[in-house]
């Protein structure tokens with residue numbers, strides 16, 4: 210199969226991640242079958258899709274007339290056979306457990322064509338293990354999204370030990386064709402790329418706070434109004450390329466090496482967060498929220514609304530919306 214042949218997709222499991230994938234596929238004009246275990250689950254997915262569309266409307270991403278059309282491309286069913294029998298691509302977003310995902314793989318294989326690509330949203334389980342009892346493990350991949358997938362372009366692609374290069378390449382082309390930004394892991398790695406980077410940064414936030422160097426609020430402020438602004442435009446290596454001036458990134462690394470080495474030796478390398486850190490982080494976040502206005506978010510709901518509004522503005526600047 211080629212990427213251009215993918216016209217109809219199925220979202221199997223329609224919780225927080227599955228509903229958002231379904232919405233994204235429909236926004237990209239694909240027909241989508243949405244499957245979950247019960248009518249109640251499907252009703253919730255339908256409501257979440259509608260609410261997210263209203264939010265996109267409020268932020269001028271879509272027009273009022275678009276809503277009906279986008280919703281009409283999504284078909285809901287509690288029959289797995291109906292969901293997967295005539296699709297070319299399946300996004301599985303079931304619970305994060307080998308046991309459940311293996312059973313789901315078995316169900317999907319019963320009713321779908323042998324070349325339909327099956328992509329798991331798994332946050333960290335191995336594709337090889339998810340697909341180990343399947344008849345066609347070569348068509349299983351991992352396609353890890355960032356929440357919410359209908360807004361965040363990144364998708365991290367992973368192979369299992371039996372996945373073919375053709376399948377991975379086809380999935381990559383497919384995601385590119387619908388304006389996602391796929392990155393391919395050359396080998397399986399726990400936490401993929403971004404969760405490792407996020408945790409490396411957060412380990413140092415914890416370290417600075419525990420040492421009394423700064424507060425949770427100031428660490429957040431430092432990232433938001435410093436490197437975070439640049440990282441929202443380009444990655445850390447391109448930022449350093451510019452920082453190096455005529456010497457480029459290699460010049461910068463060499464020039465600062467002795468200094469960087471001093472920092473690195475002083476930085477955290479612990480493998481487990483200190484036991485009391487969750488409560489310290491919670492208190493720090495509460496203090497930070499007290500200093501914020503409603504407009505930029507000072508509770509969970511207003512914070513999420515502000516995040517989505519800013520995210521949409523940034524995505525428009527990136528020409529991703």
Ligand SMILES: NC(=O)c1ccc[n+]([C@@H]2O[C@H](COP(=O)([O-])OP(=O)(O)OC[C@H]3O[C@@H](n4cnc5c(N)ncnc54)[C@H](O)[C@@H]3O)[C@@H](O)[C@H]2O)c1
Nearest residue numbers: 222223224225226227245302303304305330331332354356
């Ligand atoms: N929540 C996140 O931020 C996030 C981000 C990236 C990836 N993921 C991954 O996405 C997947 C789904 O996570 P979620 O947060 O949407 O979970 P969720 O609990 O919100 O949704 C899971 C859905 O799967 C359904 N389900 C359960 N058993 C099923 C079965 N046998 N067949 C079909 N559907 C079934 C449930 O009814 C539920 O609607 C997980 O693998 C998770 O690791 C989550």
